[in-house]
Amino acid sequence: MVVLDKEITLDLVFMPSSFDIHQDHKIVYEEGIRACKKRSILGYEFMWNNFSFGSTLFYIVNNADIELKLAALSEYKSPNIKLYAKETLVRGLANFRGIQISEEYAEVFEVIRWIM
Numbered sequence: 833m834v835v836l837d838k839e840i841t842l843d844l845v846f847m848p849s850s851f852d853i854h855q856d857h858k859i860v861y862e863e864g865i866r867a868c869k870k871r872s873i874l875g876y877e878f879m880w881n882n883f884s885f886g887s888t889l890f891y892i893v894n895n896a897d898i899e900l901k902l903a904a905l906s907e908y909k910s911p912n913i914k915l916y917a918k919e920t921l922v923r924g925l926a927n928f929r930g931i932q933i934s935e936e937y938a939e940v941f942e943v944i945r946w947i948m
Contacts (some may be wrong), residue, residue, distance in 0.1 A: 842871050849875025849942040851882045865944070875942035879925060880916040887940035890933045898926055898937060 847864040848857035857878070864873065877885050905917040929938040 842868065845871050845873045846876055846941075847873060847944075849877065849882070849885065850944065851875070851885050851942065852878055853883065854878070854881045857881060869945075870947075871945070872947045873944040875944050877925075877940055877942075885940070886942045887929070887932075888943045889941040890929065890938045891941065892930070892933070892935050893926060893937045893939055895937070897939075898923055 845864065845868045847868075848854070848861045850861060852858065852861065852875075861875070874889060875886075877887070879885075902917075902919055902922055905922070908917070923937075926937040926939065929940050930936045932938070
């Protein structure tokens with residue numbers, strides 16, 4: 833059971849998307865929806881765990897953002913991360929998403945709930 837501390841104020845929650853097929857990510861998604869139902873929620877893209885993806889929000893990023901993402905991915909200890917954390921793949925996806933909105937790079941998210 834996930835319980836949010838009443839002292840913590842969350843404006844925006846990032847979690848696996850509803851399209852993610854990994855069993856652990858599905859549980860995080862389901863519990864996240866339940867625990868954060870009064871918050872804005874974005875689902876992030878795991879291209880290796882999605883057969884499709886609802887890219888309903890585009891966020892423009894730059895080269896420095898890509899470098900930070902690559903540095904964060906390099907901290908994973910699982911040997912399997914090397915398959916889908918290659919620099920060319922991460923940059924390629926960001927470039928592809930950027931091209932969709934006439935930018936160099938972008939990240940996409942599924943808007944699960946947006947509260948304004």
